[in-house]
Amino acid sequence: MDSMASQSYCFTYFNEFGEECQAHFKTNEYHSLMELLFDKYIEDWGDCKGRAWCGTCHIQFIEGSIKEKMDADEKHTLSKIGNATKNSRLACQIPVNAALDNVVFRILKDGTV
Numbered sequence: 011m012d013s014m015a016s017q018s019y020c021f022t023y024f025n026e027f028g029e030e031c032q033a034h035f036k037t038n039e040y041h042s043l044m045e046l047l048f049d050k051y052i053e054d055w056g057d058c059k060g061r062a063w064c065g066t067c068h069i070q071f072i073e074g075s076i077k078e079k080m081d082a083d084e085k086h087t088l089s090k091i092g093n094a095t096k097n098s099r100l101a102c103q104i105p106v107n108a109a110l111d112n113v114v115f116r117i118l119k120d121g122t123v
């Protein structure tokens with residue numbers, strides 16, 4: 011077991027109203043970034059329950075990025091979202107671990123495909 015497993019991390023995000031928020035988390039506390047945000051901070055997203063199909067969990071990184079490769083479903087869904095950029099990801103496909111420490115991203119509520 012990784013001795014860092016219970017360490018706390020923090021990231022910053024801008025919600026759909028443009029408000030700056032901070033989220034604290036521990037490694038592997040949630041299956042994905044979408045689940046973390048859904049549970050702690052946001053209520054109405056994740057229509058497809060994390061299958062990378064609906065696009066409601068669209069986020070864009072402002073500082074930092076995630077090395078995790080995109081799978082075909084995520085690529086396909088992002089390609090159908092009009093306001094997606096090269097910094098876009100689907101939060102449901104992002105694991106909750108130390109890579110998210112200190113990143114900054116914004117949530118795009120209009121990402122529905």
Ligand code: FES
Nearest residue numbers: 056060062065102
């Ligand atoms: S929850 Fe549907 S694409 Fe992420």
